[in-house]
Amino acid sequence: MRFPIYLDNHATTPVDPRVLETMIPYFTDHFGNAASRNHLFGWQAEEAVEIARAEIAKLIGATAKEIIFTSGATESDNLAIMGVVEMYKEKGSHIITSTIEHKAILDTCKYLEQHGCKVTYVPVDKTGRVSAEDVRAAITDKTILISIMFANNEIGTIQPIAEVGKIAKEKGVVFHTDAVQAIGKVQVDVEGMGIDLLSLSAHKMYGPKGIGALYIRRKAPRVRLAEQIHGGGHERGMRSGTLNVPAIVGFGKAAELARTLMPEESKRLAALRDKMHREITKAVPEVYLNGHPAYRLPNNLNLSFAYVEGESMIMGMKELAVSSGSACTSASLEPSYVLKAIGVGEDLAHTSIRFGLGRFTTEEEVDFAIRKVVETATRLRELSPLWEMAQEGIDLKSIQWSAH
Ligand SMILES: *Cc1c(COP(=O)(O)O)cnc(C)c1O
Numbered sequence: 153m154r155f156p157i158y159l160d161n162h163a164t165t166p167v168d169p170r171v172l173e174t175m176i177p178y179f180t181d182h183f184g185n186a187a188s189r190n191h192l193f194g195w196q197a198e199e200a201v202e203i204a205r206a207e208i209a210k211l212i213g214a215t216a217k218e219i220i221f222t223s224g225a226t227e228s229d230n231l232a233i234m235g236v237v238e239m240y241k242e243k244g245s246h247i248i249t250s251t252i253e254h255k256a257i258l259d260t261c262k263y264l265e266q267h268g269c270k271v272t273y274v275p276v277d278k279t280g281r282v283s284a285e286d287v288r289a290a291i292t293d294k295t296i297l298i299s300i301m302f303a304n305n306e307i308g309t310i311q312p313i314a315e316v317g318k319i320a321k322e323k324g325v326v327f328h329t330d331a332v333q334a335i336g337k338v339q340v341d342v343e344g345m346g347i348d349l350l351s352l353s354a355h356k357m358y359g360p361k362g363i364g365a366l367y368i369r370r371k372a373p374r375v376r377l378a379e380q381i382h383g384g385g386h387e388r389g390m391r392s393g394t395l396n397v398p399a400i401v402g403f404g405k406a407a408e409l410a411r412t413l414m415p416e417e418s419k420r421l422a423a424l425r426d427k428m429h430r431e432i433t434k435a436v437p438e439v440y441l442n443g444h445p446a447y448r449l450p451n452n453l454n455l456s457f458a459y460v461e462g463e464s465m466i467m468g469m470k471e472l473a474v475s476s477g478s479a480c481t482s483a484s485l486e487p488s489y490v491l492k493a494i495g496v497g498e499d500l501a502h503t504s505i506r507f508g509l510g511r512f513t514t515e516e517e518v519d520f521a522i523r524k525v526v527e528t529a530t531r532l533r534e535l536s537p538l539w540e541m542a543q544e545g546i547d548l549k550s551i552q553w554s555a556h
Contacts, residue, residue, distance in 0.1 A: 156473045157517045161356075161451060161510030162305045162333060163475060167402065168358040168511065174405040175360065178398035186395045187386060197397045204404025211407045212331070212350060213341040214367050220387045221400055224364035225332045228351035229256035229299075231366055231391065232328045235377030236297045236349075237264060240326070244294025245269045250282050250311075251493040253301050254330055256351075270294070279444035280309030280494045288319045298327045302334035302350075306490040306506055307443035308452025310338060317346025326375055332356050336410030337418055337449050342367060348375045354399065358511055359406030363399035366391075413511070421509045422450035424518045428507065429453055435526040436533075442491060442504055451509040456491075456500045459539040460532045465505055468528040472521055475506045 158166070178200060186201045188194025206216040222228045237245065249261055251273045261271045272290040274282050282300060291298075298320050303310045313329055320327035328349035331340055336357040342350060350367040354360055368390070369375045377390055384392040433439050438458040457465060462476035487501035496504070507521070533539045542548060 153514075153516060153520060155471045157471060157513075157521060158473045159507045159509060159513065159517075159521060160473050160475050161508035161513075162308075162506065163508070164355050164361065165358045165510050166512060167360055168406065168409060170409060171359055171402045171405045175398045175402040178401050182397075184397070186397055187384070197395075200401050200404075201395055201397060204400045204407070207404040207407040207411075208352070208365055209367075211335065211340070211411045212352075212367060213343050215370070217388075218342075218367050218370050220366045220368055220391050221395060221403075222364045222366055222391055223362055223396075224355070225254075225330065225351045225353035226256040226364075228353070228364050228366040229254070229328075229330055230260050231377060231380050232349045232351060233257070233260045233264070233297065233299060234380050235390070236326055236328070236375075237269060238378035239376050240296040244292075244296050246272070246292055246294040247297045247299065248272045248274060248287060248290045248295060248325075249299045250274050250276060250301065252276055252280060252304055252306075252309075252490045253299065254305060254332070257299055257301070257330060274300075276309075276493055278495045279447070280304055280307045280442075280490070281444060281447060282311055282316075284312050284315035284319055287316050288323075291319075291323050291325060295323070295325050298325055300327075300329055302329045302331035302340065303338070303449050304443075304490060305333050306488060307454045307494065308333070308449035309444045310334065310447040310449065313347065314345040320348070321346045324373075326373075333449060336406075336414055337421075337451060339414075342369070348373070349377075354403040354406055357406050357410050359403045360399045363396055363403050365403070417511060418450040421513070424513065424515060425451060425453050425507075425509055428509075428518055428522055429455075431522045432525055432529075436529045439529075440500065442494065442496060453507040453509075454504060455507070456496065456504045457529045458500060458503060459536045459542065460503050460529050462503050462505055464532055465503075465525075465528055468532060469524050472524055475508070476504060 182196045184193025184197035186197040205219045209216045209219050265271050274286045276282050300311050300316050302313055317327050326348045329347050330351045332353045334340055335352050348369040353364040379390050381392050386392050440456045442454040466476055487498050491501040
């Protein structure tokens with residue numbers, strides 16, 4: 153085993169060696185600009201890009217022409233939202249999203265609220281699911297966009313995407329989903345699920361960082377977006393800039409691997425994840441699952457260890473690379489807004505750890521992680537006066553704390 157053991161695959165994934173191998177010639181021999189029309193270098197680069205585009209399309213049930221390359225899902229999310237707002241401004245400026253979206257969605261919505269848009273943040277239940285009926289109820293004749301993530305990056309909850317898609321179609325509202333965490337883990341089908349716009353990122357699916365895509369529906373209905381980056385008219389005029397050919401080639405290979413490996417890989421990861429959950433809760437009392445017991449990504453396990461500070465857990469388990477809350481917000485001491493939204497109290501939110509399994513996680517690593525987690529949580533509990541009081545039946549809520 154190599155240490156630390158990487159269990160943070162929601163934050164990023166390693167590049168699969170098969171992906172890297174396909175990329176290398178595009179840095180050296182085939183370095184052409186895909187927009188060069190006059191020579192072999194350009195043609196080879198363009199051909200490689202189109203093969204990758206077709207692979208990515210195939211993974212989500214789209215056609216190649218519906219895929220636009222971006223620098224990552226943050227840009228895809230921005231382009232989807234800003235592009236719709238600008239293009240459909242005659243119709244209205246109302247957006248519907250959820251309270252537990254990624255910051256790439258929430259911060260874009262916050263920005264737009266300061267610039268005249270109205271945003272409805274649909275709540276989630278205690279498992280992190282939105283109700284499709286709540287989405288329906290929020291729609292007005294000014295609604296131009298519904299953006300609901302496919303699966304959450306902290307708690308792994310999978311949303312009722314097909315139901316929301318059906319409602320969006322009935323009401324004639326464009327439907328975007330941030331599917332970064334779901335791609336390669338669960339079946340995603342833009343046709344069957346009524347998705348009009350979909351964001352993906354290569355580095356969350358064993359491809360390189362800095363490359364992503366946005367699926368943009370071309371038929372029934374044809375969705376139009378106002379470009380956000382001007383210059384050159386690449387990507388059907390919707391995203392200018394010289395294409396990152398090696399990264400795109402790698403992204404394509406990652407998509408092919410995701411499609412072929414997914415059925416077996418998701419089963420394997422779910423079994424390991426379930427083992428981890430089972431063994432930890434068997435050995436440690438008062439451990440709570442955050443997320444949905446069934447509608448959940450196969451590689452996600454988010455647990456709260458009552459009376460054990462998450463940061464102390466992480467410090468005590470240096471052999472494990474895990475995350476407390478979301479990687480993006482764990483620099484601050486604010487509890488995760490996702491956990492808050494599902495009703496986890498501030499105390500318990502501070503005790504949560506996210507385990508994210510991945511393609512290269514072995515059973516041996518999971519077994520080690522289980523032992524380490526059990527040992528650390530047990531040790532920290534023994535040191536915790538709060539835990540001791542709770543064991544003695546003292547109601548902690550009744551205590552008057554001094555020193556504020
Ligand atoms: C990682 C992530 C993003 C951002 O993707 P980048 O390619 O890193 O910009 C957006 N949404 C979700 C759900 C993510 O997990």
